Amino acid sequence: MKIAALAGGVGGAKLADGLSRILPENSLTVIVNTGDDFDHFGLRVCPDLDTVCYTLAGLANPVTGWGREAETWHVMDSLKQLGGPSWFRLGDRDLGTHLERTRLLAEGFTLSEVTKEFCGRWDIKHTILPMSNDHTPTIVHTDEGQLAFQDYFVRRGCQPQVSGFHFESIASARPAPGVMEAIQDAGVVIFCPSNPWVSIDPILSIPGIKETMISDPDGKQIIAVSPIIAGAALKGPAAKMYTELGIQPSALSVARHYGSRTNEGLLTGYVFDILDLDQEKDIQGLGLSTLVMNTIMESSEDRIELAKEVIKFSKSLNLSKN
Ligand code: FO1
Numbered sequence: 001m002k003i004a005a006l007a008g009g010v011g012g013a014k015l016a017d018g019l020s021r022i023l024p025e026n027s028l029t030v031i032v033n034t035g036d037d038f039d040h041f042g043l044r045v046c047p048d049l050d051t052v053c054y055t056l057a058g059l060a061n062p063v064t065g066w067g068r069e070a071e072t073w074h075v076m077d078s079l080k081q082l083g084g085p086s087w088f089r090l091g092d093r094d095l096g097t098h099l100e101r102t103r104l105l106a107e108g109f110t111l112s113e114v115t116k117e118f119c120g121r122w123d124i125k126h127t128i129l130p131m132s133n134d135h136t137p138t139i140v141h142t143d144e145g146q147l148a149f150q151d152y153f154v155r156r157g158c159q160p161q162v163s164g165f166h167f168e169s170i171a172s173a174r175p176a177p178g179v180m181e182a183i184q185d186a187g188v189v190i191f192c193p194s195n196p197w198v199s200i201d202p203i204l205s206i207p208g209i210k211e212t213m214i215s216d217p218d219g220k221q222i223i224a225v226s227p228i229i230a231g232a233a234l235k236g237p238a239a240k241m242y243t244e245l246g247i248q249p250s251a252l253s254v255a256r257h258y259g260s261r262t263n264e265g266l267l268t269g270y271v272f273d274i275l276d277l278d279q280e281k282d283i284q285g286l287g288l289s290t291l292v293m294n295t296i297m298e299s300s301e302d303r304i305e306l307a308k309e310v311i312k313f314s315k316s317l318n319l320s321k322n
Contacts, residue, residue: 002029002185002187003189004182004189006031007030009047009051011236013052013055013060015303015310016030016052018304019307020126025125025126029129029178030056032129034130034132040150043095043098043099044101044105045150053119054068056124057119068093071093071094072091073092088150110176111130129178131202131203132173132174132179133174133176138166139165140152144156147160175208180208184216187318189220190310191222195238198241219268221318222266223271223314224254224258224269225295225310226254226270228251229275229295230273230276256286269313272290
């Protein structure tokens, strides 16, 4: 069975990693958010693509989740000495990625061609695709005005109060080559536990992607894993965004965010943490099949266990459907 996984930053990359460790080659495609991408020092930085690629390549910094392991910061040190902007920390090894990506893009290669080349160089066995080759920067509407995503997330440390988002030029953005085919061919599409607002929604907002997910006559399984556990996000501003948008941060709110296939929404199944077992009735009331388990991934074994259970869950839904 072919799997398509939608992923954003660190949380999503962990489940993508678990899936990559249990699935045979050529059966997993990870479709990655590029709304966080921005130009810095003239370099195109693609944080979520790099986080997913570094994680699957075993190169990711285990503490932060982003950037490279065994990193050094000499460039940043000399930048600081010269008074340059150091709010967005670019490690020496990580800079190699941004330099080479920017060079190849300037030579006319597309982001998906660059990503394919890098995955080969990093010996990544599965397919990682940017959601689009078109630049659709996420803009965060806040009480300090509209902020580019990294300005909000890193420079301002997610402090501003959020009132909304938009994804620039999303209406004319095209799915990257292979994205639609990966969704069409997938027996299950998995929304990894990433921020619904700024990691998964940008992917779903590309014209044609949602339609392709629900157009399947024999109905593929579409399963989301909640990034909110006991009212909080393990990492990042997802819960804070919910609160500032006037929505109770919870596994139930995320289920409502994506909606159920039986009620004009997307999902057929929903996976959430045992700490939120009390919400199961309400979540099932949305028309969703549910899997409740430990979803906190602290070790590789946790990532593999969650990936295994999600796949088993999707197969059980297929069986019960036929
Ligand atoms: N996140 C931070 O909180 N501080 C940083 O200095 C930082 C630098 C950075 C450099 C490269 C990269 O790929 C990611 C980086 N991130 C940093 C994380 C990044 O802002 C987020 O991972 C995504 O944009 C949201 O998931």
